[in-house]
Amino acid sequence: MNTTIRALTGATALCAIAGIAAAQDNVTLTVATVNNGDMIRMQELTGEFTAANPTISVEWVTLEENILRERVTTDIATQGGQYDVLTIGTYEVPIWAKQNWLVPLDDMPADYDADDLLPAVREALSVDGTLYAAPFYGESAMVMYRTDLAEAAGVTIPESPTWTDIKAAAEAMTDKANEVYGICLRGKPGWGENMGFITAMANSYGARWFDMDWKPQFDSEEWKATMTDYLTMMTEYGPPGASSNGFNENLSLFQQGKCAIWIDATVAAGFVTDPDTSTVADSVGFAQFPNREGVDNHGNWLWAWSLAVPASSKSPDAAKTFIAWATGKGYTSLIAEKQGWRAAPPGTRTSLYENAEYQEAAPFAAMTLTSMNAANTAKSSVQDIPYTGGQFVAIPEFQGIGTSVGQQFSAALAGQMSADDALASAQSNVTREMTRAGYIK
Template sequence: MTLTLRALMGACAVGALATAASAQDTTITVATVNNGDMIRMQGLMDAFHEAHPGIEVEWVTLEENVLRSRVTQDVAAGGGQFDVMTIGTYEVPIWGERGWLTALDDLPEEYDVDDLMPAIRGALTVDGGLYALPFYGESAMVMYRTDLAEAAGLEIPDEPTWAQIKDAAAAMTDKDAGVYGICLRGKPGWGENMAFITAMANSYGARWFDMDWNPEFDSEPWQAAFGDYLDLMTNYGPPGASSNGFNENLSLFQQGKCGMWIDATVAAGFVTDPEESTVADSVGYAVFPNKEGVDNHGNWLWAWNLAIPTSTDAPEAAKAFVTWATSKEYTQLVAEEEGWRAAPPGTRQSLYETPEYQEAAPFAAMTLDAMNAATPDSPSVQEVPYAGAQFVAIPEFQGIGTAVGQQFSAALAGQMDAEQALSNAQQLTEREMMKAGYIE
C-alpha cells in the first residue's frame, strides 16, 4: 500500500470513524459470503488494522445457502455468535422491523450517507432508520463471448428477447470443444436458482401470487418461462447444471466454457479480470432479456450488506468495521491495490461519476442503467400484492422459495418434467400460504 493511501486511511479513521476510540482491544466475528468481493476485502484488512489497532476481526466465510441458514438461526435466537452479518436486501427490512438489527443512523458526516444510491439506501431503511450498510449492489445482465458471437455470425442486441438468446445459445454451443451456449443458475435456493428463475418469470409476465395471495405456478406465463429455462439448459447448458450457482457459473465463464451467462451485474468485474479470466478481452454485455411483447426486462435489485445484530456484545467495534468496509475510502483502497475495475459496484453514486472507473469498467453504464430500471415495487406487468424483483418480500419466502427451488432443480436434473415441478410448486406454496394465514 502506498504511503499516501495509508495516510488517507488513517486520517479517515481518526475523523470519520471515531467510534473505534471506544472499541479498543476487542475481537469481532464477521459472517460473510464466499463471493469474490468479500474474499478480496479479507486480503485488504491490514489497512483496517492500521486504522483500528484495538480491533481484531475473525471471519466465518460460508457458501451462500449455508450463510443464510446460519445467520438466520443466530439472529432469530439472539445467539450473539456473530457481531457483523452479511445479509441481503430481503432480510434487512424484515429483521429491522423485528428489532433484530442495530440502527445505523448516527453515522459520521464524512461517511456521506447521502452518496448511497437512493434505491439501495431505501431498501435498507425501515421507518426512516438505516439498518445495514451496503457493500456492493447489483442488478442482472447478459454477459457473452464476443469472439464466439462473431465466429457464429451473430449480433446480440443491447436489449435481446429470449428467442434471440435461444438462437445465440444454439449457435455458440460446441459440446465437442467443451463450450456451452448458455450458463444459468441451477443450484436450489431462494437466492440461488430462484433469484434467476423469478426474474425470468417476471420477464414473461408471470407473478408469484395474485392479488389474493393465491400462487400462480399453474399460469401460462410460468409454464412458458420455466419450460424455456429447461429447454435452454437441457440443450445448450453445461452438464451438472443443477449444482451450479453464481460461483460455479463464474468459474465456467472465466474458463471459456460458456457462450453466455445471465446473472448479477457484479460478475462483470470478475469476467473481465485478466488475471482470473481467460476470456477477459472478449466479453460483451446486454440487458436482461424479455419475452417478445412483454415490457419487462426482469431487472432485479440486490445488495450484499453489512449489518450489526442487536445481540452483539461489541457494537462500537462492529460499527467501526462496517463503516470502514462500506466507505469511500475503502473503494479508493481497492482501486489503489486492485485497479478501478475491481471497485465494489452499485452502492455509491460518486463511483459512477469517477472518470477512472468509467474508463476501467466498460460495464459501468449498463450496470447503473439496469439498477435504475429495476422496479421492485412492481416486479411484474401484472398487479401484485408484494414487493421484490427476484424474491417476494414476505418472511415466509425464505422457506417457500427454497422448497420451490428444490423442485425446479430436480426438474433440471431430469428427475421430473416441467409440468410436475410446477404442479409441486403450486401445491407446496398453497399449503405454506394457508399455514401462514394468507389464504384459506
C-alpha cells in the same frame, strides 16, 4: 472521485471513521460473510483496518451463500450473539429491522456520506427512512457474453435483447465437442440461488408468484413458458451437471471460456473482465436482462450484499466502525489503489459512476447502472401483486417456500421430473404453506 476523496486511502481514511469505537478497547469482532470475490478481497485487506484501529481485531466466518443464510438467520432469530457483523441482503434487512433484530446505522460518521448511496439501494436497506445496513456492493442482473464467439457464429446480441434473441444466440454458439456451452444459468437449489434467477426470468415473462389474494400462480401460462424455455436452454445448450451450479460455479465456467452466454448478477462483470483470473477478459460484451416479446420487464433484479449489526452484538460501536470502513468511500479508493478501479465494489455509490477513471477502467459500468436504475422492486411483475421484492418475495415465509420450489425446479433440470410436474408440485406445496401461514383464507 476527486483528488480529495482519492487521498482518503489506507490509514488516513480509516482514522477518519475510527472514532465510533474509541471507547471500546481490545474488542474482537466476528464477521460472517459470503464467499464471493468482493468479500474475499475485503477479508484480505483486514490488516488495513486493524492497523488504524489497533484495539479492534477481526475474526472471519466465510461461508457458501446458502449456508451463510441458514446460520445467520438462526443466530439472529434466537439472539445467539455469535456474530457482530452480518452479511445480509435486501431481503432480510426490512424484515429483520421491523423485528428490532438490527442496530440502526443512523449515527455513522459525517464523512461516511450516506447521501452518496444510490437511491434505490439506500431505500431497500432502510425502514421509515432509517438505514439498517450499509451496502458493500450492489447489483442487478444482465447478460454477459463472448463477443468473439458471437462474431464467429454470425449472431448479434442487442443491448436490450429478448429471450428469443438469447435462445438463438445460445444455439448458434454451442460447441459441446470443444466444451463450449451456449448458455450458463443458475441451477443450484435455493431461494437466493436458482430461484433468484428463475424468479427474475419469470418476471420478464410476465409471471407473478401470487395474485392479489395470495394464491400461487405456478399453473399460469407465463410460468409454464418460463420453465419450458429455461429447461430447454439448459438441457440443450447448457453445461453438464447444471443442477449443481450457482453463481460461483458459473463464474468459473465463464472465466475458463466454457460458457458463451451467462446471465447473472452485474457484480460478476469485474471478475469476467479481470485478465488475472479470466481467460476471456478481452472478449466480453454486456446487454440488459432479456424480456419476453411484448412484456415490458427486464427482471427487476435488485440486490445488495450489505453489512449489518445484530442487536445481540456485544460490541455494536466497534462493529459500526468496521462497517464504516468497509462500505465507505475510503475503502473504494483503497481497492482502486491496490487493485485498480475495475475491482472497486460496484453498485453502491453515485460518486463511483461519476468517476471518469472508473468509467474508463470498467467497460461494464454503464450497463450496470442502467440495469440497477431499471429495477422496480415495488412492482416486480407487470400483473397486479400484493408483494414487493424484485427477484424475491419480501415476506418472512419466502426463505422456506422459495427453497422448496427451488428444489423442485432443480430436480426438473436434473431430469428427475418434468416441467409440468415441477410446477404442479410448486403450486400444491406453496398453496399449503401460504394457507398454513394465514395468507390464504
